[in-house]
Amino acid sequence: MNIQDVIREQVSSAPVVLYMKGTPQFPQCGFSATVAQILKHCGVTKIFAVNVLENDAIRQGIKEFANWPTIPQLYINGEFVGGCDIVREMYENGELQQMLADLDVQ
């Protein structure tokens, strides 16, 4: 299985999947920390977090997968949502809460 197949399976393996640097408990980048924090504020307790610093193939592969050059990357129901700026914007206008409301992630 090549890395793109691995990622394709990973993003759909849970309702909320976050590719980040570090972990939600110990983020190693300010942008990753912000997204993890926002999800926590939204009451999300079930996050499937992938620490890209532990796997260089995923770190590079995820950029190709979403055609998105930066990390963090948030996926909801297997769909790419965005990076830090977009997640913050969607949190501020309530769109994110709406997306999360129907999921079993609290």
Add this chain to the structure above:
Amino acid sequence: MSRIDAIRQRLAILEPLLLEIEDESALHAGHAGARSGGGHFRLTIVADCFSGRNTVARHRMIYDALGELMRTNIHALAIRALTADEAKLSTTRKET
């Protein structure tokens, strides 16, 4: 050419009405990502080509325009991408 000039030159293709680029690299000096030589930048861009496109699409347009700069000179990029109308709205909101 400075990194900011390089970014400005690449983004010209989007015909920005307003383009502000701040180099925040100094704030991140010493952090792991900064060691690779890539900078941290904050970008505000107003352009008509964003109209009718969602934020993900707008950011992708910017990343496409920046091309390999995203892999070399830029480690992190915070983006605010607005149309002229949205920019007017957000200024009015700030004033009131």
